Amino acid sequence: MKLIKSALSLALLTSVVISSTAMAKTNIKIGHGAADTYHMHKAWVKFKEIVEKESAQDITVDIFPNGQVGGDRELTEAVQTGIVDMTSPVVEVMSGWDNAFTVPGLPYIFPNRAGALKALYGEFGNKLLAKAENFGLIGLGWMENGIRNITSNVNCPITKPDDLKGVKIRTMQVDAHMDAFKAMGAKPTPMSFNEVYSALQQGVIDAEENPLGHIYSSRFYEVQKCVTLSGHVYSTHMVLANPDFYNGLSDKDRELIKSALKRAIDYQQEIITQEEQEQINAIRKAGVSVTELSPEQSKVFENVVAPVRExxxxxxDPELVRALESGKN
Incomplete structure (x- = not known):
């Protein structure tokens, strides 16, 4: 099945490239795993609009969302081999090559969104982007995935770690995340993102944790009783490019790519600011309770997972940790 999917994906990409390159000097193929309603996809659409307009269509951009070409790991490997030119996986996918990439996704490693963005666009983030070159990739920047929150069908509302004892909660296949929920007494259950809705609906799992954007766009709230704005992880996408593609661009085109990416990322932050309160209101309107933790309640969660973080x-590398600590405050 995987081979068939890969062959179909390659055929799809090839057909798009043939039709696009007939009219353009350069075609950029971008793949990602998120829904086409998600803010990260909207950022890529903004990138496409800017690049095509400012290059006068000398560069065209084709975007393949919804995991059409594969999940984050498959897409990262597709960029390494040049099947896809650019992608934006969650940064933890890269931890399979270097455990330094686990750091941005550690629980409560950043004080808030502002601290995360400051660190990622400073020395700390630049050090991580540079490491991508060791694995046949070019790191270009960071798109937000979101601040991860907990949803559940049991023990609602969840206001303390003890409320998670024995709860079967879906997590990503990320050791640090699973260790954090084990520390809270939960039973972390990694599974594919595309399986989460039906697993919640059928009671295979009791809970899940995701950014509000995913909770809303994938409609997880339809099969959950409560949402806790735990903010336990700031989750980020790492923007990656194939070196042959990127280095083969003219200096002018590279500058356009970098400029368009920055403006797309700024646009994404505008969307997130606008959407989050709307999403909370819509989830509440659907009859789901939404609990905002007090600073004291959040601190209890943070303290419980402190050993995992450490x-x-x-x-x-201690130098990376130093850059993180000096950059996020």
Missing amino acids: KYLKAV
Whole structure:
């Protein structure tokens, strides 16, 4: 089945490239795993609009959302091999090559969104982007995935770690995330994102954790009783490009790509600011309780997972940790 899907994906990409390159000097193929209603996809659409307009269609951009070409790991490998030119996986996907990429996704590693963005667009983030070159990739920047929150069908509302004891909660296949929920007493259950809705609906799992954008766009709230704005992880996408594609661009085109990406990322932040309160209101309107933790309640969660955070920080270059600490405050 995977081989068939890969062959179909390659055929799809090839047909698009043939039709696009007939009219343009350069065609950029971008793949990602998120829904086409998600703010990260909207940022890529903005990138496409800017690039095509400002290049006078000398560069065209084709975007393949919804995991059409594969999940984050498959897409990253597709960029390495040049099947796809650019992608934006969650940064933890890269931890399979270097555990330094686990750091941005550690629980409560950033004080808030502003601190995360400051660190990622400073020395800390630049050090991580540079590491991508060791694995046949060019790191170009960061798109937000979102601040991860907990939804559940049991023990509602969840206001303390003890409320998660014995709860089967879906997480990504990320060791640090699973360790954090184990520390809270939960039973982390990694599974494919595309399986989460039906697993919640059928009671295979009790809970899940995701940014509000995913909770809303994938309609998880339809099969959950409560949402807790735990904010336990700031989740980020790492923008990656194939080196042959990127280095083969003219200086002028590279500058356009960098400029368009920055403006697309700024646009994404505008969308997130606008959408989050609207999403909370819509989820509440659907009859789901939404709980905002007090600073004291959040601190309890943060303290429970502190040993997990320290465990993973000890496994990376102290210079990276220093850059993180100086950059996020």
